[in-house]
Amino acid sequence: MARVLGVMGESGSGKTTAMRNLPPSETFYMDCDKKGMNWKGWRKQYSVENKNYFSSDKFSTVLQMMDKIDTGENFKHIKYMVIDTLNGMMVANEMEILKKRGADSRSMWNDLAQNGWEVVNKALAMRPDLTVIILCHCETVSDDNGIVKTRIKTNGRKLEKLVLESKMTTVVWAVRKEGKYRFILSADNCTAKVPMGAFEEDECDNDIMIVIKALEDY
Secondary structure, rough: EEEEEEEEEOOOOOHHHHHHHOOOOEEEEEEEEOOHHHHHHHHHHHOOOOOOOOEOHHHHHHHHHHHHHHHOOHOOOOEEEEEEOHHHHHHHHHHHHHHHHHHOOOOOOOOOHHHHHHHHHHHHHHOOEEEEEEEEOEEEEOOOOOEEEEOOOOHHHHHHHOOHHHHEEEEEEEEEEEEEEEEEOOOOEEEOEEEOOOOOOOOEOOOOOHHHHHHOOO
């Protein structure tokens, strides 16, 4: 079973930037938003030529690449896989379904839920020496009782009911706070969570390697 980490946050909150200190020689970056990374020199670190970067927003293509990284001889050195973002695939999938079936199709939400759930389950089933980092957008919503909560944003009510965070032991919330980019590790009315005892504070610097190193005992 691979370690699966969730990173949620609004656009511009530093989700992608938090990946900057991952070792490129041991990392495969799946760019599902097709926007590249946003730190200086990333093109030299990650590229198709380096065999550690691929751009696609199709669930089927991402799942095929996950299979290759999981079992392929040429990818045994990969210890970290980034999926950036799950929402990029959801939106592309939704647009494709609408185009094929029309806006009144009732089955599109079933397809979206199945595809999103399959990616997370596939990540969990990958080899145990692999850490899969799934980047997601977040949303702040109010339920029927007026309780406000920030959680991973999904397309369709089925995934809302399934709760993607329930499949991950660690979910961090990327925020811009007082002019600095931070990870919220635990907070009221938020689905961010880390294993008990992994951190002494409820937040840390915006660096995924800090989180990974803190989880080495888990």
